[in-house]
Amino acid sequence: xxxxxxxxxxxxxxxxxxxxxxxxxxxxxxxxxxxxxxxxxxxxxxxxxxxxxxxxxxxxxxxxxxxxxxxxxxxxxxxxxxxxxxxxxxxxxxxxxxxxxxxxxxxxxxxxxxxxxxxxxxxxxxxxxxxxxxxxxxxxxxxxxxxxxxxxxxxxxxxxxxxxxxxxxxxxxxxxxxxxxxxxxxxxxxxxxxxxxxxxxxxxxxxxxxxxxxxxxxxxxxxxxxxxxxxxxxxxxxxxxxxxxxxxxxxxxxxxxxxxxxxxxxxxxxxxxxxxxxxxxxxxxxxxxxxxxxxxxxxxxxxxxxxxxxxxxxxxxxxxxxxxxxxxxxxxxxxxxxxxxxxxxxxxxxxxxxxxxxxxxxxxxxxxxxxxxxxxxxxxxxxxxxxxxxxxxxxxxxxxxxx
Numbered sequence: 001x002x003x004x005x006x007x008x009x010x011x012x013x014x015x016x017x018x019x020x021x022x023x024x025x026x027x028x029x030x031x032x033x034x035x036x037x038x039x040x041x042x043x044x045x046x047x048x049x050x051x052x053x054x055x056x057x058x059x060x061x062x063x064x065x066x067x068x069x070x071x072x073x074x075x076x077x078x079x080x081x082x083x084x085x086x087x088x089x090x091x092x093x094x095x096x097x098x099x100x101x102x103x104x105x106x107x108x109x110x111x112x113x114x115x116x117x118x119x120x121x122x123x124x125x126x127x128x129x130x131x132x133x134x135x136x137x138x139x140x141x142x143x144x145x146x147x148x149x150x151x152x153x154x155x156x157x158x159x160x161x162x163x164x165x166x167x168x169x170x171x172x173x174x175x176x177x178x179x180x181x182x183x184x185x186x187x188x189x190x191x192x193x194x195x196x197x198x199x200x201x202x203x204x205x206x207x208x209x210x211x212x213x214x215x216x217x218x219x220x221x222x223x224x225x226x227x228x229x230x231x232x233x234x235x236x237x238x239x240x241x242x243x244x245x246x247x248x249x250x251x252x253x254x255x256x257x258x259x260x261x262x263x264x265x266x267x268x269x270x271x272x273x274x275x276x277x278x279x280x281x282x283x284x285x286x287x288x289x290x291x292x293x294x295x296x297x298x299x300x301x302x303x304x305x306x307x308x309x310x311x312x313x314x315x316x317x318x319x320x321x322x323x324x325x326x327x328x329x330x331x332x333x334x335x336x337x338x339x340x341x342x343x344x345x346x347x348x349x350x351x352x353x354x355x356x357x358x359x360x361x362x363x364x365x366x367x368x369x370x371x372x373x374x375x376x377x378x379x380x381x382x383x384x385x386x387x388x389x390x391x392x393x394x395x396x397x398x399x400x401x402x403x
Contacts, residue, residue: 022068026087030062104327106290109401123184126358133193134159141177147188150206167334169355181355208246215253222354224347229272256369258354260346261317268317284313284328292383299330312389326352
């Protein structure tokens, strides 16, 4: 979903001029209904000296112009003029104007964590590698740093997936846009996917290779991607799974790996990296209001099925390999061109958990990936409806309030 909620400022058309010692300013001249706006505007231009920039006749009878204080006084004295208003700057309504606590971060109690998402207390000292595609390195709300471009298309390769993932995990607590689970944590862009969201296993291994080389910096790696595959229980050495070999080395280097369960409505044991026992696998929950209770309004107006608040997401993969659940629908996050938009899928459930892992590691820097997984699972709660989960295994819903 890409419902754009932000844009650029709309500035006045007119620019200031000078007339003698007086400075001109933009105004809107509102005329009485019984006069011809074009004729009056022309007359005022000839006789008063105003500089007309636009004439209105439908929604408003009048015109826009730039005038000096003396000219404005002359216009106000004209019986054809109802009033003269300042032509002030107008901006589009934007989620970036003031900061919003996204429903997903609210649902996992981000505002109650040690980082206090939304209270402006500062940034979390942590580093998250996002293996993905579609980044904006200069987005004002996420500290995204260049890691490695394994595709050769540049970090901003036409998509927005990696940027949105990074925003969920770590958008800054800076008074604009949105705030992430681990506010201000450093996001390292690992470009492995093209603009269509696809890439080769070799691209992913390139990214994982970079992570191992920088394991002294990177604490968490997020992988919101999937391919067909299974876990052979031997780090891919039996079934010839090169990506599994690489991920085992990442985890052995002390980096916690978080992966999305996938959006096929099938057993996550048939998707990798979700199937790997070494990663923290995340399924999706529908939440529309940021609180439990099942009372939120469905934002999926064109969904194939009716989605109820606080339920297992109908599209989410499931199964014994899933460790934890997180919000996965109608999630406001960062978008390209410094904008914000809504996103759906377990791709965006996963960075909630990656952000939580970073938050935990900031306070427990010596914790192993296995210890991080146990801490996240143990802290979770079960205040959602798992009826739609085909395996009837109710994973804990992420809760960072004790971190």
